[in-house]
Amino acid sequence: MTEFIVITSGKGGVGKTTSSASIAVGLAKHGKKVAVIDFDVGLRNLDLIMGCERRVVYDFVNVIHQECTLKQALIKDKRYENLHVLAASQTRDKDALTKEGVERVLNELKDEGFDYVLCDSPAGIEKGAFLAMYFADRAIVVVNPEVSSVRDSDRILGLLSSKTRRAETGATPVMQHLLLTRYNPARVVAGDMMSIDDVKEILGIEVLGVIPESEGVLAASNSGVPVILDEASNAGLAYDDAVARLLGQTRAMRFLDAPKKGILSRLFGS
Amino acid sequence: MSRALPSFEPVGELKFGQVGIANLRLKSLDDDLLAQELRQKLETAPQLFQRAPVVLDLSHLPQLPDAERVRAVLATVRASGMLPVGLAYGTSENEALARALDLPLFAKFRAAYESTAAAPEAAAVVANVAAAPPRATPPPPSAARGAAGMLQALPVRSGQQVYARGSDLVITAVVGHGAEVIADGSVHVYAALRGKAIAGAQGDTSARIFCQDFQAELVSVAGHYRVLEDIPADLRGKPVQVWLEGEKLLLARLGP
Numbered sequence: 451m452t453e454f455i456v457i458t459s460g461k462g463g464v465g466k467t468t469s470s471a472s473i474a475v476g477l478a479k480h481g482k483k484v485a486v487i488d489f490d491v492g493l494r495n496l497d498l499i500m501g502c503e504r505r506v507v508y509d510f511v512n513v514i515h516q517e518c519t520l521k522q523a524l525i526k527d528k529r530y531e532n533l534h535v536l537a538a539s540q541t542r543d544k545d546a547l548t549k550e551g552v553e554r555v556l557n558e559l560k561d562e563g564f565d566y567v568l569c570d571s572p573a574g575i576e577k578g579a580f581l582a583m584y585f586a587d588r589a590i591v592v593v594n595p596e597v598s599s600v601r602d603s604d605r606i607l608g609l610l611s612s613k614t615r616r617a618e619t620g621a622t623p624v625m626q627h628l629l630l631t632r633y634n635p636a637r638v639v640a641g642d643m644m645s646i647d648d649v650k651e652i653l654g655i656e657v658l659g660v661i662p663e664s665e666g667v668l669a670a671s672n673s674g675v676p677v678i679l680d681e682a683s684n685a686g687l688a689y690d691d692a693v694a695r696l697l698g699q700t701r702a703m704r705f706l707d708a709p710k711k712g713i714l715s716r717l718f719g720s
Numbered sequence: 721m722s723r724a725l726p727s728f729e730p731v732g733e734l735k736f737g738q739v740g741i742a743n744l745r746l747k748s749l750d751d752d753l754l755a756q757e758l759r760q761k762l763e764t765a766p767q768l769f770q771r772a773p774v775v776l777d778l779s780h781l782p783q784l785p786d787a788e789r790v791r792a793v794l795a796t797v798r799a800s801g802m803l804p805v806g807l808a809y810g811t812s813e814n815e816a817l818a819r820a821l822d823l824p825l826f827a828k829f830r831a832a833y834e835s836t837a838a839a840p841e842a843a844a845v846v847a848n849v850a851a852a853p854p855r856a857t858p859p860p861p862s863a864a865r866g867a868a869g870m871l872q873a874l875p876v877r878s879g880q881q882v883y884a885r886g887s888d889l890v891i892t893a894v895v896g897h898g899a900e901v902i903a904d905g906s907v908h909v910y911a912a913l914r915g916k917a918i919a920g921a922q923g924d925t926s927a928r929i930f931c932q933d934f935q936a937e938l939v940s941v942a943g944h945y946r947v948l949e950d951i952p953a954d955l956r957g958k959p960v961q962v963w964l965e966g967e968k969l970l971l972a973r974l975g976p
Binding site for chain 1: 736
């Protein structure tokens, strides 16, 4: 059974693509057959984060317009052979996507026996974002602990429960999860940042994971290695927990408290 | 000369969605009285009823009229300024009637019909109560409200609008920032109200707003509104009610 998961947020720059890449790798690490699709036609990034930007020959739009086969466009990951990337087109715009085309590609992935298909949504609520969420069974809403991101996520949650195939056909609603990224416990304590409880209270859905703000994320993005593979970074470990929860395991939340500065770290810095 | 580019989009996009449609339930067949009642309705809120789509519900008539008779009723409704667009769902005779008139049936009203069929006596009681106020005085807007309010159990998210036409609106989930909850009657929110709440949307000055956790951006009763740029500290997060006293919109804490 193939599960379609959309990674979305409304607001830009909150970490959708970083999260898509890490969750895709995490699921592949658990032995699942995974495809991750970049819906951000015209502003493609996923290939960079996945480290396969020099191997993009055909893209999602080519497949939709039947200019190549799906097999030709799927880029096999170098680390996990059960992980595939479908890059967005950089030279086209969102209007190159059609609902029928997207549906055909997703159905083909289903026939290929993929366990999970992740749809990395562009920011906004226009066509690209709409098509990324339309066929979803599950949604991971990426949110930063700040008011504008929370409001945009609220809007996206509303669209998920009204503008998706599941909503239109009256099937069981799209399962919704929150993924809190760029969480900085020290700033929460200082009152600069919203806390996980604030966000949960406003949005009213269950939290899949909290990814702490970490220098590892930027370094990982720039080197094309999804941060989940960096076991030295808290962000990587937090993504690992989130993927385990997605697969139904229970893992306690980590990295929610501000680190107490001990005498040693005071002396040597952390 | 210029050839049309191949289009990847269908010419027409077919979508299903809920739309607000007025339901005119006939209790007796009297064209003159109906015309008079509809005219009064239109005068109270012309912008709402003028050219408003309306579904004709014949299920409460003692017996189903024939197609000719219904055509006359439709003409009466049309003459009043509203636009009849179909019949409410009913029995198979009703369906045959709709076919004869070439009008669609609206299935949304099916549940209401069937429940009355199951308990005709209860329906008769309700009908009597509704018919009780003397016809001579123009009915106050609140008399048009349905017996039960509309229930919204899912969160109302930013950008969403929920409108309870002709009734109260009861919400048992959060109303987010930038969401709007509107009712012709009162608005009850048994959770946090962070968006806009509008009660008495058709001018009912007796409508009120109640909420458990007050953080609203705007509250309005019968057109008298207040923008809450700063929520008063004694009301924020507290159970609050909002009502109209004369021309003044009042906000106060509920309970002890």
